[in-house]
Amino acid sequence: MEKEQALKILTDLIAIKSDNDHESKVADYLTDLFAGYPVKIERVTYAPGRDNLVVTMGDHGPLLGFSGHEDVVSSGDAANWTYPPFQATIHDGKIYGRGTCDMKSGLAAMVVAMLDLLNSGKKLPGRLRLLASVGEETGEYGAAQLTKEGYADDLDGLIIGESSNFNVRVTHKGIIDYYVTSKGVCVHSSTPEAGKNAIMPLVAFAQKAQKLMDSHQKKDPILGSLTHVISQIQGGTQINSVPDNAWLSGNIRTTPLYPNKQIMHELEGIIAELNQQGAELSIRYSFPEVPLPSQAETSLAKFASQVVKDELHRESNFVAGTGATDASEYIQADNDFPIIILGPAPEETAHQPNENIPVADYLAGCELYQKLAWRFWKEYKEK
Numbered sequence: 001m002e003k004e005q006a007l008k009i010l011t012d013l014i015a016i017k018s019d020n021d022h023e024s025k026v027a028d029y030l031t032d033l034f035a036g037y038p039v040k041i042e043r044v045t046y047a048p049g050r051d052n053l054v055v056t057m058g059d060h061g062p063l064l065g066f067s068g069h070e071d072v073v074s075s076g077d078a079a080n081w082t083y084p085p086f087q088a089t090i091h092d093g094k095i096y097g098r099g100t101c102d103m104k105s106g107l108a109a110m111v112v113a114m115l116d117l118l119n120s121g122k123k124l125p126g127r128l129r130l131l132a133s134v135g136e137e138t139g140e141y142g143a144a145q146l147t148k149e150g151y152a153d154d155l156d157g158l159i160i161g162e163s164s165n166f167n168v169r170v171t172h173k174g175i176i177d178y179y180v181t182s183k184g185v186c187v188h189s190s191t192p193e194a195g196k197n198a199i200m201p202l203v204a205f206a207q208k209a210q211k212l213m214d215s216h217q218k219k220d221p222i223l224g225s226l227t228h229v230i231s232q233i234q235g236g237t238q239i240n241s242v243p244d245n246a247w248l249s250g251n252i253r254t255t256p257l258y259p260n261k262q263i264m265h266e267l268e269g270i271i272a273e274l275n276q277q278g279a280e281l282s283i284r285y286s287f288p289e290v291p292l293p294s295q296a297e298t299s300l301a302k303f304a305s306q307v308v309k310d311e312l313h314r315e316s317n318f319v320a321g322t323g324a325t326d327a328s329e330y331i332q333a334d335n336d337f338p339i340i341i342l343g344p345a346p347e348e349t350a351h352q353p354n355e356n357i358p359v360a361d362y363l364a365g366c367e368l369y370q371k372l373a374w375r376f377w378k379e380y381k382e383k
Helices: 003-015 023-034 104-119 141-148 199-214 260-276 299-312 359-381
Strands: 039-047 050-057 063-069 089-091 094-096 127-133 157-160 168-172 174-183 227-235 245-254 281-285 318-321 339-341 356-358
Touching: 003 023, 003 094, 003 104, 003 359, 023 039, 023 050, 023 104, 023 127, 039 141, 050 104, 050 141, 063 104, 063 141, 063 359, 094 359, 104 127, 104 359, 127 141, 157 299, 157 359, 168 299, 174 199, 174 260, 199 227, 199 245, 199 260, 199 281, 245 260, 260 281, 299 339, 299 359, 356 359
Parallel strands: 063 127, 063 157, 157 339, 168 318
Antiparallel strands: 039 050, 050 127, 089 094, 094 356, 168 339, 174 245, 174 281, 227 245
16 A cells, blocks of 8 residues: 555544544444455444444454554643644654554554555455454443454454554553442531441541552562552532542552452452441442453464564564553453554553654554564464
8 A cells, every 4th residue: 555545544543533432433434445345344333423343354264353442532632732633743754643642553554454455466365353442441342342242252363453662562451440439427517426427438448448459469470560549539518517428439450460350359348348337338340351361472472573573673572561451351252362462653642642653653563464464374374
């Protein structure tokens, strides 16, 4: 594909305002790109205006998955941007705009690679499937839906195009976002004995939870320690009333040494203990994501790093991530296949004003995904 055409695909995607919603517009655009080709196109609706897109090419041979999400985070205050966030700007060898790093550059590069393979006229020894998901930034629920509906069950390997600066991310932590609510009885603050302060059980919960999480001292050799942060707390209506409601939220980054189920069971144990003492606490979770076990020993991770070095002449190391990706969902498919995170974008400006990617890096990513597909098909046949 000509450089200008490859760049247009990325700049067109950036111009689609899919911040935490409206992913169907991205799916529409990608559907049009694949129209007329011998591919299977499936729209998987999550909610009105929010469509996942699955594009499968080929009819035989090993199946490699390309994964990218269609949503981006909010651009925030436009005054903090030098260039319009949803109008791609190329300046001084870089493309600026919301999603250039996270992760429309990876998604666009995968699409370009697939189109180039379709246009090559070569007989392909394997298959490719694009999994373009909704809602990654707010909970990976598009990938969860695709996994539940079986779109990952027949994969032989999966590459997620999140920003990694050409390094191969082989593992990452999981996430538990939780909310604890507390009920009390509101009375005048001059007679607190007649009421029930909803804040105090939350304080007790926070102390117990932090102490317990701090006691988990075992370190994953790659990911390090589990982390826990009480991130929000709120309660009451005014200073001279005993609060009858309060809530707090917490964020935990889990490792395989302390699985999500164990940690959630421990939090629920604290809730039960305090409720036995008279509290009225309840806990809920927001899209918990499991850790990605290390993929460092998989052939996919090893040859992917080698392809970057040999074909692109760039450094490529195995790295770990502290944040979750759609891998947390796809790893739960009814099939055991390797998953790596490998993208062309640098991670430094993701979620920031003036998010950008060097033009040369994006174009190298387009080339990389083609070469990875060929190498995957070759490696798989030689097993």
